[in-house]
Amino acid sequence: MVEVHRPDSLVLSLLPYAVIAAVAAVDITAGPEVGFLGLVSLGPAFAGLVGGWRRTAAIGALALAACTALAAYDGLLGSRRGTVALASVAGVTAAALVATAMRRRREEELARVRTVAEVAQRVILRQVPRDTGDLQVAVSYTSAVAEARIGGDLYEVITCPAGIRLIVGDVQGKGLGAVESAAVVLGAFREAANEEPALTAVGARIERAVEREGYEERFVTALLAEVNGRHVTLVSYGHPPPLLCHPDGSAEFTGPGHPAPPLGLAGHGADKPETYPLDLPPDAQLFFYTDGITEARDRHGAFYPLQRRAALLRAPDPKAALAALLADVLRHTHGSLQDDAAMLLVRRPARPAAQHNP
Template sequence: MSNLAPQRGVGAAIRSAARQVWLPVGILVVVTAVDLVTGSSTAYYPFLLLAPTLAAATAPPLAILVIGGVSLPLRYWLASRDGYLGAEYTDLFRVSTWMYVMATGLAMYLSAARIRRERALVAVSEVAVAAQRAILLPPSDKLGGLRLAVRYFAVAEEAELGGDLYIALDTPFGVRLIIGDVLGKGLGAVRTAAITIGAFREAAYDEPELSTVARRVDTSVTRNAPADRFVTALLVEVRPEHVAFTHRGHEEPVAIRADGAVHVLEPPEPGLPLGLGELDPEPPRPWVVPFGEGDLLLLLTDGFADARDAGGRHYPLVDRIRALFGEGRPTVPDPVVAVERLGDDLVRHVGLLRLADDALVLALARAPDPPKSPPAS
């Protein structure tokens, strides 16, 4: 096994080099072949200039220098065969040769600038991804009598990471969660997500009322997040046989009952997103719905509803949940199975296209009570 890794490394390097130079090398071969086939009646050797210039888009400067060095004598040879090195063409050929050399040098400069930009972009992307991963820590499989699972689809175009967020905490007031989506993308969205999660972590352990937790998080986002950022969020508190929600402009949760019935839990008092609470003098009160053993709760971000297939059709979230988990199913699936099944279905819907926005699904269910041991004789 120790010899396989170097061999794979050499093979990968060869494939990478081939991807970088296949276009300019192909131009050299095609132009030379066409010039030889057509004879001296037509001169195609000036098109050799395309090889080093187009190489700036893919090849490193050293490769461009080699391509230019190879194509110069090839250019001279083709011009000689076509009869363009006579006295009447000497000055013209000399000028075109200098132009060829300068174009090769310019291509090397552009290639070096492109490589510097790519490296800087990779560095920024790695920092952004590390920051986002530090925020979106995976929850424990079991937390305060609940089973949890999450699946996250990040759409990172260059460094434009999204701002989906979530956290689950076992507090003195029960298990509390927040799921949200920051307006916008990039490092500003990641920073706002970190502010939101930090504020929720502090308030969730201190405040007995879920509405007060929401108000404290809203205040923190208003004070500390960039002025153009706000967060749609749903705050959740799991109580014995019930679950309470505080809505702040987020996607409605979906409950799958033990009998397979699917319910979209619409808030009776929709609230404004976090960071805009000052526009609403009376923030919404929590609402409570039953949540017993065998029920499954799905919390989602709008990346699911916004996903489109090749025909431009939105992902039919509720219909797909009913088809995957609803009536006619013998049992409601485990949260891990549920998020995997729903995520795979989303990927099939999108196909070869990219998601328009980050997508996040968090599933939770009550953990069954451990079986009681029979009393001792």
């Protein structure tokens, strides 16, 4: 894991030294009558915010030396005020060392949890082949929480007798419960996609799997697709429609006019899901996504204009196209996402690429 040094970390690193220097300057200027000497202890107090115990101890020693020198300069060395100030610096340093040790222990525990989350992500959201038949496929997952590695958004691409089948979905809710539901959906899809002849039957299998979970308050929006050459079939369960990018550079949202309710809500008497046929000519592409993309807002509350930014998806490499779009979304939101964002790009190049592993 690469450690990123942010500007705020640099400020926190320099803060203890700045405080000690500032207190020393004020004490020398104001004289001993004002009583700033004890404020030197603020240096080691701030030292525990970043770094290890050795750094905290070194700053504590520096503060103790500065307090001793200032007490001697003020003629307070050996007096009650000077002794109290030195004791304050020593006590705050000891407390900072304890706080630093506890913080480092929590950071190590968090690092272990992140490692487990990364392993879980590799199990739940597996790598997809970059070239599948005459298609190019790229995926991207971005968590709205910087420390997180996985959430309730999901995707999968499977080669089966019917062609290429894929799913993109979004579990309602957050936390481990959403991750558990995502795992259930993906497990059911991986099994059904290879066994069921019809895409609607695949959706029915997933629906039953979600119902068996027994979480009545949780549902999953999902979009299933089957690609066989230039023939595409879509089945939507309350999920945002894909963006069809034409060879001439134009783009449009497409999909069933009346999507089925989200998975987990079929028992509410709604209509059965319908299939939607689609033509994917050479040099065209389909962009699947979750609402973390289309519902990304800028500071004025405006949603991300995905259709107007479709030209970003024309980058020669599909993965680079997703990276360019994500960077544009982050610029729109000034660097943060309000929700997790999963993206899947299916491209049918005019000339099929050579087969290779991802």
